[in-house]
Amino acid sequence: MTLTVRAPAKINLHLGVGAPREDGFHPLTSVYQAVGVYDDLTVTRADGWSVDLVVADWIDRSHVPLGGANIVDRAAALLAAHHGLVPSGDLHIDKAIPVAGGMAGGSADAAAALVALDRLWGVETSDADLLAIAAELGSDVPFALIGGTALGTGRGEIVEPVADHGTWWWVLVPSTEGMSTPAVYRHFDELVPDAPAVPPMPDALLAALDAGDPHALAAALHNDLQQAALDLRPDLAGLIDAGEAAGALRGVVTGSGPTCVFLCESADAARATAADLRTAHDVVLVTTGAVAGAHPVSYV
Numbered sequence: 001m002t003l004t005v006r007a008p009a010k011i012n013l014h015l016g017v018g019a020p021r022e023d024g025f026h027p028l029t030s031v032y033q034a035v036g037v038y039d040d041l042t043v044t045r046a047d048g049w050s051v052d053l054v055v056a057d058w059i060d061r062s063h064v065p066l067g068g069a070n071i072v073d074r075a076a077a078l079l080a081a082h083h084g085l086v087p088s089g090d091l092h093i094d095k096a097i098p099v100a101g102g103m104a105g106g107s108a109d110a111a112a113a114l115v116a117l118d119r120l121w122g123v124e125t126s127d128a129d130l131l132a133i134a135a136e137l138g139s140d141v142p143f144a145l146i147g148g149t150a151l152g153t154g155r156g157e158i159v160e161p162v163a164d165h166g167t168w169w170w171v172l173v174p175s176t177e178g179m180s181t182p183a184v185y186r187h188f189d190e191l192v193p194d195a196p197a198v199p200p201m202p203d204a205l206l207a208a209l210d211a212g213d214p215h216a217l218a219a220a221l222h223n224d225l226q227q228a229a230l231d232l233r234p235d236l237a238g239l240i241d242a243g244e245a246a247g248a249l250r251g252v253v254t255g256s257g258p259t260c261v262f263l264c265e266s267a268d269a270a271r272a273t274a275a276d277l278r279t280a281h282d283v284v285l286v287t288t289g290a291v292a293g294a295h296p297v298s299y300v
């Protein structure tokens with residue numbers, strides 16, 4: 001039996017960050033959207049356990065941590081322990097989500113592994129248990145399971161879908177150099193020593209999503225980590241200006257960066273913006289949201 005599960009990248013339409021909690025994590029009010037850039041994970045039944053990887057030609061394979069510490073190994077170990085099993089299977093990851101880019105590529109792989117191994121092992125984990133295991137693996141993993149457009153609270157792991165009546169066109173510009181999420185959060189703490197205990201709700205942004213209005217959504221895009229990311233990577237400010245000058249309604253850093261995302265009014269506007277940005281950047285992707293969370297795409 002061979003099964004392929006596809007899991008999407010996420011972007012943050014809103015990322016509100018509060019003061020660090022006692023456990024070191026930051027309370028978040030996040031609006032996630034799953035977009036059409038995917039990692040595919042294929043599992044085949046086997047007695048032992050192996051994970052291998054191929055990457056899109058613009059991703060540097062050496063930046064992907066493989067070996068026991070990979071989030072996919074941890075996902076398998078947690079799911080197996082939940083059912084009193086030992087992990088088994090040959091896994092193959094086909095990666096197109098930027099690495100260390102603020103787009104939750106590792107979380108997508110973990111979510112895909114949970115869905116795929118649940119089927120491979122025939123263990124029929126409940127949705128609630130799968131979401132709880134996902135939350136243990138990382139703040140963004142539960143969202144990678146549900147996809148769509150969702151509000152994230154807690155440390156980002158408590159997710160609920162929100163009303164979204166738009167088809168949103170995005171231009172994504174990843175960076176060849178990834179960025180460390182903990183380093184960006186640490187710098188945020190220095191920049192904003194008086195952050196609130198609970199970041200406020202992004203009411204205008206939620207209304208724009210519900211209305212399907214790209215101009216209102218563009219005006220409401222916000223990321224509390226953006227200044228910290230720009231301080232660590234000053235070149236990103238020029239990229240955001242260039243995308244907006246090329247016709248995007250608005251550009252922002254997504255998550256902890258360094259990927260920048262540009263909301264465009266239409267497919268044509270997105271293609272024109274991307275063509276302009278390609279004169280200075282090697283990798284410029286055009287995509288849409290919202291798309292589904294981790295889901296099987298082939299089964300033989």
Ligand code: C5P
Pocket residue numbers: 024025026027028137138139140154155156181182185
């Ligand atoms: O949960 P995840 O493993 O994705 O988090 C990676 C790192 O990002 C954490 O170790 C922490 O430094 C930072 N983080 C945080 N607050 C969050 C989410 C992540 O400080 N809500």
